[in-house]
Structure formats: structure tokens, C-alpha cells
Amino acid sequence: MSDVTIFAPSPILTVTVENSGDADEIHIHAGGQGVWQARMLRRLGVSATMCCSLAGEAGQVIRHLLEDDGMTVVGIERPGRASAYVQDRRGGERAEIGTEVGDPIARHELDELYGAVIREGMRSGVVILSGPAGDDVLPPDTYRRLAADLREAGCTVVVDLAGERLDAALEGGVDLLKVSDEEMRAHGLDDDSPDALAAAMHSLRSRGAGTVIVTRASEPLLLLDEQGLLEVAPPRLEVVDSAGAGDSLTAGVVAGMVRGEPPRDAITLGAAAGALNVTRHGLGTGDADAIAELRGRIRVSVPGEDDDGGSMGVSPDGLAGLIETPRREAPGAESPRTESEGER
Known part of the structure; x- marks a missing residue:
């Protein structure tokens, strides 16, 4: 059982090119809001379970990268395209080379993911609801239902959201x-x-x-x-x-x-x-x-x-x-x- 459960519906495969002396240096990581939150939690000695959807080949790579970072992964595997981006930082700033938002989560996969968040959230007692990579990944109302159901189950709910997703979470009620x-x-x-x-x-x-x-x-x-x-x-x-x-x-x-x-x-x-x-x-x-x-x-x-x-x-x-x-x-x-x- 982890200390914190993180709802990270669509983690991102990130590829970054940097300048290292006379050669290029390429870094491959899992990324996205929930991943960055989990990574800092781990640095502070707090364990985290990532509840996420993992699409296609990139999703399998993301799973391994998350596990290598010391996170427990509860991943709902699905077909299609995962979220990903390639950035060039050789000039000192982030320059987007390519971005893939990924496919929306289908109804059956979302049901499975929802159930996993409720189960893991009740085990940890603290849940962070993080945002997806794109607007169409899942319905905003998912956040209202999750916030309400998790709090009804006695969990502490933390959000860092925006727009319709924030409106929905507030309807459900959040602690932070x-x-x-x-x-x-x-x-x-x-x-x-x-x-x-x-x-x-x-x-x-x-x-x-x-x-x-x-x-x-x-x-x-x-x-x-x-x-x-x-x-x-x-x-x-x-x-x-x-x-x-x-x-x-x-x-x-x-x-x-x-x-x-x-x-x-x-x-x-x-x-x-x-x-x-x-x-x-x-x-x-x-x-x-x-x-x-x-x-x-x-x-x-x-x-x-x-x-x-x-x-x-x-x-x-x-x-x-x-x-x-x-x-x-x-x-x-x-x-x-x-x-x-x-x-x-």
C-alpha cells in the first residue's frame, strides 16, 4: 500500500535532446502532471501509486519508466496512441519538435481506471487528481464523480486542475x-x-x-x-x-x-x-x-x-x-x- 494515490489518466512519454559538449544527449522519461508530482513525492520519501491508462507501445515504455522511478503502477492497458512529445533544448529553451496528445480513453477502459482509483485511494487515504495531456482524453465530469466518491469513502482529495475539470471537481468537493x-x-x-x-x-x-x-x-x-x-x-x-x-x-x-x-x-x-x-x-x-x-x-x-x-x-x-x-x-x-x- 502506498502513502498517496495519483490519478494520472494519460502520462506522457517525453524525449528531450540536449547539448552535451560536442555531442547530442537524448533523455527519455515518463512525464505529465501526475508523474512530476509522484517523482517529487518519492524524493521526499513518500510512496505513490500511479493509476493511469497505458496506450500502445509507448504505454509499455511509460510503465517501465515509472516502475524504474520507484512508483507502483496500476495501469489499464488499451490500444491506440499514448501521449508523447519530443523537445529540443540544445539552445537553452524548450523547442517543441513534435507532440502527440493521444487517443481518448474508451468507456470500458475508463470504467476500469475509475474503479482502480477508488480501490487504491481507499487503501492510501490521500488522492491527487491530476489532469490529462489533452482536453478530449476523458469527460470532465469524471473529476466530479471521483472527488465525490473518494471523499464519501473517507479519502483526502487534492487537485491542481483547470477549466471544466476544476469546475467539476469543486462540485464533488475537494480538500485542497x-x-x-x-x-x-x-x-x-x-x-x-x-x-x-x-x-x-x-x-x-x-x-x-x-x-x-x-x-x-x-x-x-x-x-x-x-x-x-x-x-x-x-x-x-x-x-x-x-x-x-x-x-x-x-x-x-x-x-x-x-x-x-x-x-x-x-x-x-x-x-x-x-x-x-x-x-x-x-x-x-x-x-x-x-x-x-x-x-x-x-x-x-x-x-x-x-x-x-x-x-x-x-x-x-x-x-x-x-x-x-x-x-x-x-x-x-x-x-x-x-x-x-x-x-x-
């Missing part, structure tokens, strides 16, 4: 939601002031999220739970590659929760994991000892608090008005998320 301010701005939040962000986070909580975490690129991230709002500022390290930092943050928070920490304490482990990840080329990677040292340098404060300890946040009347925003126009609604959105 992580989202970026960029995704929030893309869907209705035209003011990223602290007051507006706080109101948008309260809106997400009113729609079904227990704890909400908002990342803000190089700015301190925000956490809102029943106790109030926190601002969390990790050290600003030199960025080599920002890809996977958001997924590392999610994994770090979950790792802390598995060890019994509430999210407002576990957020410092997540912030440290995300901060270290940007210094590396590998996605969802980082040295556990370095992350532990960084964690001690995370600054946590109450945003908008003046010298006298008074709150300068949004007023109750203003907050109530923003929370009553119609559901489809809520600031927390997000765009469809693809595998590349693990970069934030």
Missing part, C-alpha cells in the same frame, strides 16, 4: 486546491490586487474547496483556509527551468499532509520543493536535504497586516459581493490544463 494567479486571470480575474485575490480564493472555498493555494510566479504564494489567509515567501533562487515547479509544490504540501501536518504547515515544505525545482533541469526533482534546509528559510506572514496587527484586507461587504459572482464567471474558473501547465 492549488491554482496559479495566471490561470485565474485567464478566466475573469482582472484585478490581481491582494483584496481581489483574497476574494477569489474565498469564492473557490465557497464552491467546494477546503484549502486554496494560489501561486504567483516570483511573488509570494497565498494560502486560504478556515483560519484565514497566509502569505508564503520562499527564497528567490536562480531559475534554470520553471517547468514542474507547481507540481513539486503540490507534492511537497501532500508529503507534509501525509506526515500529519495541516496544509498551513505543510505549505512551507511545498514552497521549498517548488523553489528548489526551478534550479534544476529535471521536472519534479530535487534533493530532500536541500529542500529541508530551504524549508527553514520560508517566510510566512499574514498579508496586509499593519504594524499594529490590524487587517487591511477586503471588507466583509466587498467580499460577500465578490463571492456571489455567478458560477461560470467566478474568478477561480480556469482554462483547460495540459501537461505543460505544470511549469507554474
Whole structure:
């Protein structure tokens, strides 16, 4: 039995070409949001079971790569094309050479995958619902049903989703939601002031999220739970590659929760994991000892608090008005998320 179950409907076969002196260097890995989360969990000493669909020849390669990374794989094998991409990083930036989104998961395979997530989720008690590689891989309503059924079974549900998938998961109810301010701005939040962000986070909580975490690129991230709002500022390290930092943050928070920490304490482990990840080329990677040292340098404060300890946040009347925003126009609604959105 693993500590965490991850729903990763369509992991990706990634092929990256890099420059190594006078020769090209080719790296082949399993990738995608759920994979990067699982990889960081493993670095932090937390075991993970990947519930995923594995299509065609690429799916078989993905299975072996995941198992080589120390993950337990519960894979539903199916015909067709798996998700894959080839990137050229010889110039220092990621240049897409080719991308294969993969075939949608058929009804019978999705039923089998759904059952596997429920079974493994009940065994571990903590489940991360991650996004697919493309919009058409599976129906968005799958996330509503999974969130509702897993919580009914007593599981803790964590999501880092967007668009219709996020809307669906919120209907089912989630314990922890992580989202970026960029995704929030893309869907209705035209003011990223602290007051507006706080109101948008309260809106997400009113729609079904227990704890909400908002990342803000190089700015301190925000956490809102029943106790109030926190601002969390990790050290600003030199960025080599920002890809996977958001997924590392999610994994770090979950790792802390598995060890019994509430999210407002576990957020410092997540912030440290995300901060270290940007210094590396590998996605969802980082040295556990370095992350532990960084964690001690995370600054946590109450945003908008003046010298006298008074709150300068949004007023109750203003907050109530923003929370009553119609559901489809809520600031927390997000765009469809693809595998590349693990970069934030």
C-alpha cells in the first residue's frame, strides 16, 4: 500500500535532446502532471501509486519508466496512441519538435481506471487528481464523480486542475486546491490586487474547496483556509527551468499532509520543493536535504497586516459581493490544463 494515490489518466512519454559538449544527449522519461508530482513525492520519501491508462507501445515504455522511478503502477492497458512529445533544448529553451496528445480513453477502459482509483485511494487515504495531456482524453465530469466518491469513502482529495475539470471537481468537493494567479486571470480575474485575490480564493472555498493555494510566479504564494489567509515567501533562487515547479509544490504540501501536518504547515515544505525545482533541469526533482534546509528559510506572514496587527484586507461587504459572482464567471474558473501547465 502506498502513502498517496495519483490519478494520472494519460502520462506522457517525453524525449528531450540536449547539448552535451560536442555531442547530442537524448533523455527519455515518463512525464505529465501526475508523474512530476509522484517523482517529487518519492524524493521526499513518500510512496505513490500511479493509476493511469497505458496506450500502445509507448504505454509499455511509460510503465517501465515509472516502475524504474520507484512508483507502483496500476495501469489499464488499451490500444491506440499514448501521449508523447519530443523537445529540443540544445539552445537553452524548450523547442517543441513534435507532440502527440493521444487517443481518448474508451468507456470500458475508463470504467476500469475509475474503479482502480477508488480501490487504491481507499487503501492510501490521500488522492491527487491530476489532469490529462489533452482536453478530449476523458469527460470532465469524471473529476466530479471521483472527488465525490473518494471523499464519501473517507479519502483526502487534492487537485491542481483547470477549466471544466476544476469546475467539476469543486462540485464533488475537494480538500485542497492549488491554482496559479495566471490561470485565474485567464478566466475573469482582472484585478490581481491582494483584496481581489483574497476574494477569489474565498469564492473557490465557497464552491467546494477546503484549502486554496494560489501561486504567483516570483511573488509570494497565498494560502486560504478556515483560519484565514497566509502569505508564503520562499527564497528567490536562480531559475534554470520553471517547468514542474507547481507540481513539486503540490507534492511537497501532500508529503507534509501525509506526515500529519495541516496544509498551513505543510505549505512551507511545498514552497521549498517548488523553489528548489526551478534550479534544476529535471521536472519534479530535487534533493530532500536541500529542500529541508530551504524549508527553514520560508517566510510566512499574514498579508496586509499593519504594524499594529490590524487587517487591511477586503471588507466583509466587498467580499460577500465578490463571492456571489455567478458560477461560470467566478474568478477561480480556469482554462483547460495540459501537461505543460505544470511549469507554474
